[in-house]
Amino acid sequence: MLSIGISKNNKAYDFRDKHSLNISNIMFEETYNTAALEICRKRMNLAIVLFGLIYLIISIRIFIVCLPHGIEISLPEDGLYEREILVKAPISRADIVDRNGIVIATSLPTVDLYANPKKIQDAKDAAEKLSLVFPEIKYEDLYTKLTKKSTFVMIKHDLSPAKQSEVNALGIPALEFQTSEKRVYLHDNLFAHVLGYTNIDNIGQAGIEKYMHKRLTESTKPLELTIDMGVQDTIRQELLAAVEKFSAAGAAAVLMDVNTGEVISMVSLPDYNPNISIPLGDKALFNFPTLGTYEPGSVFKTFNTALGLESGKVKVTDKFDATKPITIQRRKISDYRGENRWLTVGEVLIHSSNIGSVQLVSRVGRKDQRKFLENLGFFEPIKQLEIPEKGQPIFQSKNNWSDITMATVSYGHGISVTPMHVITAFSALMNGGIYRTPTLIKSDMPRPSKRVLSEHVSKMMRPLLRDVILYGSGKKAEVNGYEVAGKTGTAQKVVNGKYIEKCVTNSFLSVFPASNPRYALLVIIDEPKAIKETYGFNTSGWNAAPTAGKIISEIAPQLGLKANFDINTQRAHIKAMR
Amino acid sequence: MINTKTALTALWFTLTCFVIFGCFILKNQVHELETELKRINQNITADVRNIHVLKAEWGRLNTPERLRKLAAEHISLNKIRAEQIINYSALPFKNEPSSVALASSRAPTEYKRLIKTQR
Numbered sequence: 001m002l003s004i005g006i007s008k009n010n011k012a013y014d015f016r017d018k019h020s021l022n023i024s025n026i027m028f029e030e031t032y033n034t035a036a037l038e039i040c041r042k043r044m045n046l047a048i049v050l051f052g053l054i055y056l057i058i059s060i061r062i063f064i065v066c067l068p069h070g071i072e073i074s075l076p077e078d079g080l081y082e083r084e085i086l087v088k089a090p091i092s093r094a095d096i097v098d099r100n101g102i103v104i105a106t107s108l109p110t111v112d113l114y115a116n117p118k119k120i121q122d123a124k125d126a127a128e129k130l131s132l133v134f135p136e137i138k139y140e141d142l143y144t145k146l147t148k149k150s151t152f153v154m155i156k157h158d159l160s161p162a163k164q165s166e167v168n169a170l171g172i173p174a175l176e177f178q179t180s181e182k183r184v185y186l187h188d189n190l191f192a193h194v195l196g197y198t199n200i201d202n203i204g205q206a207g208i209e210k211y212m213h214k215r216l217t218e219s220t221k222p223l224e225l226t227i228d229m230g231v232q233d234t235i236r237q238e239l240l241a242a243v244e245k246f247s248a249a250g251a252a253a254v255l256m257d258v259n260t261g262e263v264i265s266m267v268s269l270p271d272y273n274p275n276i277s278i279p280l281g282d283k284a285l286f287n288f289p290t291l292g293t294y295e296p297g298s299v300f301k302t303f304n305t306a307l308g309l310e311s312g313k314v315k316v317t318d319k320f321d322a323t324k325p326i327t328i329q330r331r332k333i334s335d336y337r338g339e340n341r342w343l344t345v346g347e348v349l350i351h352s353s354n355i356g357s358v359q360l361v362s363r364v365g366r367k368d369q370r371k372f373l374e375n376l377g378f379f380e381p382i383k384q385l386e387i388p389e390k391g392q393p394i395f396q397s398k399n400n401w402s403d404i405t406m407a408t409v410s411y412g413h414g415i416s417v418t419p420m421h422v423i424t425a426f427s428a429l430m431n432g433g434i435y436r437t438p439t440l441i442k443s444d445m446p447r448p449s450k451r452v453l454s455e456h457v458s459k460m461m462r463p464l465l466r467d468v469i470l471y472g473s474g475k476k477a478e479v480n481g482y483e484v485a486g487k488t489g490t491a492q493k494v495v496n497g498k499y500i501e502k503c504v505t506n507s508f509l510s511v512f513p514a515s516n517p518r519y520a521l522l523v524i525i526d527e528p529k530a531i532k533e534t535y536g537f538n539t540s541g542w543n544a545a546p547t548a549g550k551i552i553s554e555i556a557p558q559l560g561l562k563a564n565f566d567i568n569t570q571r572a573h574i575k576a577m578r
Numbered sequence: 579m580i581n582t583k584t585a586l587t588a589l590w591f592t593l594t595c596f597v598i599f600g601c602f603i604l605k606n607q608v609h610e611l612e613t614e615l616k617r618i619n620q621n622i623t624a625d626v627r628n629i630h631v632l633k634a635e636w637g638r639l640n641t642p643e644r645l646r647k648l649a650a651e652h653i654s655l656n657k658i659r660a661e662q663i664i665n666y667s668a669l670p671f672k673n674e675p676s677s678v679a680l681a682s683s684r685a686p687t688e689y690k691r692l693i694k695t696q697r
Contacts, residue, residue, distance in 0.1 A: 051590070054594075055597075058597055058598075058601060061601065062601055062604065089626075090623070090626050090627035090630045091630065102637065102640075103633060103634065103637045104637075106630075106633075106634045106637070108630075108631060108634055109627055109630075109631070184634060186634065186637040186638050186641060187641050187642075187643075188641075188643075190641075190642075190643075229642070230642065233642035233643075553659070554657060557658050557663060562663065563663055565664070565665075565668075567665065567667060567668050570664045570665060570668035571668055571670060573664070574664070574668065574669070574670060
C-alpha cells in the first residue's frame with residue numbers, strides 16, 4: 001500500500017516543472033523522509049534475513065558436527081556379526097566350517113614381498129642379502145628379477161612375521177610389503193576332495209572352493225557344510241587301514257542321511273594335502289565318489305529287486321529257477337558259487353544270484369527298467385551337488401537298450417555310474433521312496449524331492465536287505481544293536497574293453513538301523529588283494545563288508561544312534577563285563 | 579531508542595561470539611573423540627585379527643589326528659562299543675525287587691498262583 005503511494009507521489013512530482021517547485025517543497029521533504037525510511041527498513045530486513053541465514057548455517061553445521069561420521073551404520077542380517085559394523089573382517093575369503101561349526105578351512109593374513117627394481121641401487125648386494133634370508137630362492141633368479149626394467153617384481157608370497165622382520169632389517173628401500181592372505185586347510189588331507197583347494201591368488205580350483213567361490217568371496221560369514229569332522233576322520237582312518245590291509249589301489253566311502261540327502265562324510269583315497277601344491281593330473285586329485293564312474297556290480301541288484309516289486313509283476317514270495325545258467329542273445333549268464341536251486345526274491349539278494357536277477361527283470365521288461373533307472377537319476381550327472389567334479393554316467397542309448405543290456409544291468413554290469421549316484425538312489429529306496437538330491441551345504445531351504453518308489457515297497461526292501469547281513473554275503477558287516485542292512489557288490493574291472501580276472505572294484509552298500517533307516521553308507525575298495533585272513537578270496541563280503549561293519553560300529557555312537565538291544569541281552573552283557 | 583538498538587546489537591554480537599566459540603569447542607571435542615574412536619577401532623581390528631589367527635591355531639591343535647596321538651600317549655581309554663551304551667532299565671540295581679515280589683505287589687491272586695507254581 002505504502003509503496004504504491006510513494007510511486008504515485010514520485011510520479012506526481014516533476015522537477016522540470018518550475019511552477020510547481022515552490023508548491024511542492026513541503027511535499028518533497030515529506031516524500032524524501034518516507035523514501036529514506038523505506039530504504040532503511042529494506043536494508044534491515046535484508047540484514048535480518050542474512051543473519052537468519054548465518055544462524056541457520058551455524059545450526060546445520062553444529063548438527064553435522066555432532067553426527068558420528070566415518071562409521072557406516074548397517075545392520076547385519078542375523079545380528080551375529082555385529083563387529084562388522086565397526087571393524088573390517090580380518091580376511092576377505094570366508095571360513096568353511098563343518099556341520100558342528102568346527103573350522104576346517106580358513107585364511108590367514110600374511111604379507112607378500114615385492115621389489116621396485118627402479119629404486120634398487122645395488123642389485124648384486126640386494127640379491128645376495130635376500131638369498132641369505134630365503135635360501136630356497138636362487139641368487140641368480142633374484143638377481144634377474146631385481147635387474148628387470150619394471151616397477152614391480154614379486155619376490156615371495158606369504159612371509160612369516162619372522163622373515164618379514166629379517167627383510168626389514170636388511171634396510172633395502174626398494175623392497176616393499178603388501179598385505180595378502182593365505183588359505184589354510186587345518187586338517188590337511190581329511191577334507192581334501194570335499195574342499196578342493198585355491199591357487200596362489202586365492203581363486204578356488206577344485207571342490208567346494210571352486211563351486212562356492214562367489215559365495216566365499218562375497219560374504220565373510222562362514223560357509224557351513226553337512227560334513228561331520230569326527231565321522232569323516234573315523235571313516236578315513238578305517239579306509240586307510242583297509243587299503244593297507246588288502247593292499248588296495250584306493251578306496252572311497254560316502255555316508256548320507258537318507259531322510260535329508262545330506263552328505264555326512266565323503267572320503268576318497270588316495271588323497272592329498274591341499275596345503276601343498278600338487279601337480280595336475282596326479283591320481284590323488286581324483287575325487288572318486290563324485291567323479292569316478294564304475295560298474296557297481298551286484299549292489300545294483302537292490303535296485304533291480306525294488307523295480308520288480310514296484311512293478312507289481314513280482315511278489316516277495318515268487319521263486320526263480322537258478323538251477324542252471326541262463327543264455328540271453330548267445331551270452332551265458334551264471335552265478336558265482338551258485339546255489340543251483342530255486343530261489344525266492346529274498347534269496348536272490350542273499351546269495352547274490354545273477355540268474356535270479358535276470359529272470360526277475362525279464363518279467364518287468366527293458367522299457368520299465370530303463371524308465372525306473374532314469375527316474376532314480378542314473379542317466380545324468382548330479383547337477384545340484386555343490387562340487388564341480390561330477391561324473392557323467394555311461395549307459396546304452398534307448399535304441400541300444402537290448403535284452404542283453406537289460407540282463408547285465410540287472411546285476412550292475414553294462415552301466416557305469418558314480419558312487420554318489422548309487423548312494424543317492426539307495427537312500428530314496430530306503431527312506432520311504434523319496435528321491436532327494438545330495439547336498440554338501442547345510443541349509444534350511446527346502447530342496448527339490450520326488451517320489452520314485454511307493455512307501456510299502458521301500459518298507460519291504462528293508463528286511464530283504466537285513467537278511468543279506470544275517471544270512472548272506474554281508475555277514476561280516478553285522479554290528480550288534482545297529483541292525484545293518486545292505487548288499488555286497490564285486491565288479492570285475494574293465495581294462496582296454498576287457499574284464500580282468502581278479503582285478504575287482506568291491507562295493508558294500510548299507511543302511512542302518514534297518515527298522516527305521518537313518519544313514520546310508522557306501523564303501524568301495526578298489527583292487528583289493530586276497531590275503532591269508534580272507535582264505536584267498538577278494539570278493540566284497542571279505543573286505544568291503546567288514547570295513548563297513550567297523551565303520552558303522554564306530555560312527556553310530558558318534559551320530560547319537562541308540563543301539564537296539566534286547567533288555568536281556570543287555571543284562572547278559574553287563575554280567576559278562578563284571 | 580539508540581541505546582536499546584546498541585544493546586540489542588551488542589547482545590546479538592555477544593551471542594554470536596558465544597555460539598562460534600561453543601561451536602569451536604564442540605568441534606574440537608568431537609575431533610578428539612573421533613581420533614580416539616579411530617584408535618580403538620584399529621585396536622579392535624588388530625585384536626580381531628589376532629583372535630582369528632589364534633582360532634586357526636586352536637583348530638590346528640584340535641585335529642583328530644593330533645588328539646588321537648595325545649590320547650594314546652596320555653590316557654588309557656578305548657573306543658566306545660555299541661554294547662556299552664545301554665538302557666537305564668537294563669541296569670541291575672542292588673535292591674531291585676524280584677519278579678515274585680513285583681507280582682505280589684500287583685495282585686494277590688496272581689501272587690498266590692505264582693507261589694503255587696513255584697512250590
